[in-house]
Amino acid sequence: MKLVKILELNSEGIQKVIATCRLVENDIVECTGEEPFVSRLINQGIRDYTKDGSQQQLLPKDGLRFLEQLKYNFKSGYLNATDVLEE
Numbered sequence: 001m002k003l004v005k006i007l008e009l010n011s012e013g014i015q016k017v018i019a020t021c022r023l024v025e026n027d028i029v030e031c032t033g034e035e036p037f038v039s040r041l042i043n044q045g046i047r048d049y050t051k052d053g054s055q056q057q058l059l060p061k062d063g064l065r066f067l068e069q070l071k072y073n074f075k076s077g078y079l080n081a082t083d084v085l086e087e
Contacts, residue, residue, distance in 0.1 A: 001087040004070045006033070009078045021070060022087070027063035046073040 006019040019033030019041065031038050045059040049072050058066045070081040 002064065002067060002084050003087050004067050004081050004084055006037075006070065006074055006079065006081045009080075015080075021060070021067060023064060023067060029060035029063060029066045031060060046070065049073075 002023040004021045005017050006021070007015040008018045009015055017033070019031055019038050021029050021031040021041070024030045031041050042060055045057050046066065046069055048056040048058045048062075048065065048069050050056065058069055060066055064084075067084050071083055074081040
């Protein structure tokens with residue numbers, strides 16, 4: 001099963017998983033973890049940063065593309081997403 005973990009750096013400098021997004025049946029992504037972060041992911045989605053510079057909205061229903069783009073949406077010093085992992 002393919003998945004991405006989203007990690008937050010706390011005040012002690014320790015990374016903590018705040019959400020996990022998994023590719024499930026019918027190539028839909030299911031996200032679990034801390035609210036309201038997960039609700040925002042599900043309802044508002046993320047941006048798809050394409051090579052031509054246009055930005056499209058991706059939602060969990062977009063499957064693997066949604067998982068692949070998480071690492072580009074969450075890449076700050078305090079909030080990061082892993083590459084797509086196999087479970």
